[in-house]
Amino acid sequence: MADNGLGSSNQESTLIRQNNLECKNLYDYLKTRPPNILEKLYNHPTICLAVYRELPELARQYVIRILFVDQPVPQAVVASWGSQAFSKEHVYVSKVLSELSVWQEATIPGGLLGWILSPTFKKNLKVALLGGGKAWSMSSALEADSKARDVTFLDAYSLERWECVLHYMVGSQQQEGISADAVRILLHAGLMKRDEDDGSPVITRQGFQFLLLDRQAQVWHFLLQYLDTVEERGLDLVECLTFLFQLSFSTLGKRKAGRFYPTRLALNITNSQNKNTPDIEEDTPKGYIVVETNYRVYAYTDSNLQVALIGLFTELMYRFPNLVVGVITRDSVRQALRGGITADQIIGYLKQHAHVQMLHAENRQPLPPTVVDQIKLWELERNRLTYNEGVLYSQFLSQADFNVLKEYAQTNGSLIWYNKERRTLVINKSAHDDVKKFLEEIF
């Protein structure tokens, strides 16, 4: 640690952090919106419902408890609802609720501080739950469609369309059927970039990470990127979001206004937090990957896309018309890790696409624990060093000076490393100005 020159550590840290796909959930997204936009958003029951579902579990209980209360509730009272052992969680939950402006601080006549739900949020959540207000869509005025689409058709259709986008990303043969808008978003999101030579889009590292996500997360990420571009194009963000959430809360395969039927891709798009829970309904695509304890991977597939994805972190051995056999090795995993893919993403992908036979195993774990652990260990191998940007202080004249500065940095929480004998210490770069000021004051 001490040998690490400052310059190199700087470089390394940026090297490590770059190129990782940032997958925001709804909470992260809304947190960065200004309060007046949030207030506007809460005018729509759909958004209130989506935000409510995205809240942490404890927060959901708090909100429902004060949903029917008109006065502010003292903060001490709210704190007493949670048990002592989970007080940290209470603090976190209160922070989340404030950040999303779901509740606000208010003073109670006695001078105490209390929480009160944002009136718009409260009103519209009640509407979503109990009824009243305006209908979201015009569906009630429609007559039955003579050519109604059934659920299987819609599923097949949406699957085909989405695969089309993914195929386009890996540059498979079929290039047709993807709109210019979609390409623009892929480029905007950094999932693809223009090739330097001929200007045709090619996939980036983030693109590969994107491919490893589960479908719902993919759709959500794609939409977020789309929303980023919305404002540039002069569309109203609030309207777009409202429409998206209306769609996400509609019933599968039932005709909405005019001429469209929502497919499964659009439903519950915000639901990205429960990635690893298979839905009770039979809608998830069938798994095709078998992983054995000897690190062999058998993938029953003929899709080039899926083979390419598995090839990202396995060494492919054989290829048959309907089956690909590969083996997970240290080298193959390290290569994937170098490409910015994380161990969790690999494991997540294998888990998500595990073959039905793997799920029937007695221990109820879809993957052999040894393989999972080993992949994680291979990742940890690369993370033996932690990089911190710092400033080195040395050549103190006396031990006392050194001690004063060390104490100061320690109480500040900015001390990274120190050596008493050599009177050197490393201080967090962000605290450098503070410490310098302090030094000037005392010496």
Added chain:
Amino acid sequence: MNNIVLPSEKQPEITSTDETSLLVVILDSNPGQKMLRENPHVLTQCVDSVIAFANSHLMQKAQNKLAIMACHSKTSQFIYPGPSKPLDVRQVDGQYEAFTIVEKTTKHNLAKLLSSENSAVITESLLAGAIAMALCYIARIQRIKPPGAKLNCRILVVTGSGSSASQYMNYMNVFFTAQKQNVVIDVCALDQHLSLLQQGCDITNGLYLKVPQLQGLLQYLLWVFLPEPPIREKLVLPPPVKVDYRAACFCHRELIDIGFVCSVCLSIFCKFSPICTTCHTVFKVPAPLTVKPKKKKIKL
């Protein structure tokens, strides 16, 4: 010598249960309940509260599941999802369509059930049977769920009828089945204290609440019964009270403190009988049973 101090910016670990949760609500709709006989309008309020509560359950997570049963004097029925094919409901106001479907279906099926009832004879509600049906339903859902999925199941009984020892055996059977199936039974008593059902809550780790005021039913439901069992430990909820664990005798169905127990099948009787009525074991009685005077402690 490498004493590295790392900035600790870790978020507190927030445990969340991402599992699907299935709630079966059993609503006692027997017109013979005392509170309904006094004021039939109470039922409307109860139904409204239960529907709002059920929708709040669905609101918690997109993947949550719900079933509502009506427990009647002669029959118990699923009213959501109903026996017939789902109603074609379209959104009429700002309510989420899925919630509208729950509300409409429940009211429609309940009205059908109530209008078919015409006898004036007051009989007790078949709660044990309803719980058994709910357990069967849960078992079926558990069986058809995809492998690897996790499903938390619980049953909430909302009833205003009194405790009846005549269903003692049935109650105990369903309680222990529920315990074995990891199904939590919660009971919300609207009118009278129910000692037998309270035992069931205790056995299955559920919550028991006797609602002090019927007007606030929805708030009581939301406060106490909405949190799923995994989050309950994080909240302060009514502490468990001393449970009355008296058993009912098999001969007269009365709750007793001390009684006779068959040495073969463990049936309980309040009076001695020479032949066990359950397993037909004949007890040898050497002499007419004489009650031995208890040994008195000699006071010094």
